[in-house]
Amino acid sequence: MRTFHFLTVLAVVSTVGLVGCGGDDETPSTTADTGTPATDTGTPATDTGTPATDTGTATDTGTATDTGTPPGDTGGDTAMPVVVNGCAEADYIDATTDAAKRKLDPWTTASGKQCIRIKKGQSFTWTPGGGFATHPLAPKDGTMPTPITSTTSGTTKSFDFPNEGTFGFVCTVHSVMTGAIRVVP
Numbered sequence: 571m572r573t574f575h576f577l578t579v580l581a582v583v584s585t586v587g588l589v590g591c592g593g594d595d596e597t598p599s600t601t602a603d604t605g606t607p608a609t610d611t612g613t614p615a616t617d618t619g620t621p622a623t624d625t626g627t628a629t630d631t632g633t634a635t636d637t638g639t640p641p642g643d644t645g646g647d648t649a650m651p652v653v654v655n656g657c658a659e660a661d662y663i664d665a666t667t668d669a670a671k672r673k674l675d676p677w678t679t680a681s682g683k684q685c686i687r688i689k690k691g692q693s694f695t696w697t698p699g700g701g702f703a704t705h706p707l708a709p710k711d712g713t714m715p716t717p718i719t720s721t722t723s724g725t726t727k728s729f730d731f732p733n734e735g736t737f738g739f740v741c742t743v744h745s746v747m748t749g750a751i752r753v754v755p
């Protein structure tokens with residue numbers, strides 16, 4: 571009987587030992603992914619938006635500096651343009667005296683270039699052959715503003731010259747009919 575007991579105990583111990591060591595020892599199985607990677611077959615997105623418009627206003631904040639050389643004094647009275655419509659200093663006919671004729675009568679293509687000097691406050695008269703319809707008068711070059719205004723009708727016209735200056739003129743049909751009225755103090 572004693573031996574039987576011993577064997578029984580051994581059996582029990584063995585059973586317990588087996589239970590403690592086995593049964594849970596399963597190796598975790600690994601499942602391999604054998605699938606094909608997904609492919610992006612979608613159409614790329616297109617930017618259909620409207621480009622932004624630049625509504626900003628550029629502001630020039632720079633300061634321009636004139637680095638040029640001022641024109642030199644080329645002679646003569648600095649208050650007067652030196653040459654106007656071909657009239658140089660030596661070309662002017664003096665018409666400042668009370669007795670002087672201060673008019674172009676008739677004013678025609680034969681008159682050519684006319685350079686006439688008068689005094690401040692005097693007037694000058696144009697009387698074109700055939701009238702201003704034939705020889706329209708217009709200011710051209712020289713001192714501005716000028717008393718001479720464009721004249722296209724009528725037969726005679728006088729302009730007063732209250733200020734000093736060299737006032738150029740021309741016939742708008744015949745460029746040879748040009749010149750200047752120089753007004754001196």
Ligand SMILES: [Cu+2]
Nearest residue numbers: 705741743744
């Ligand atoms: Cu003319």
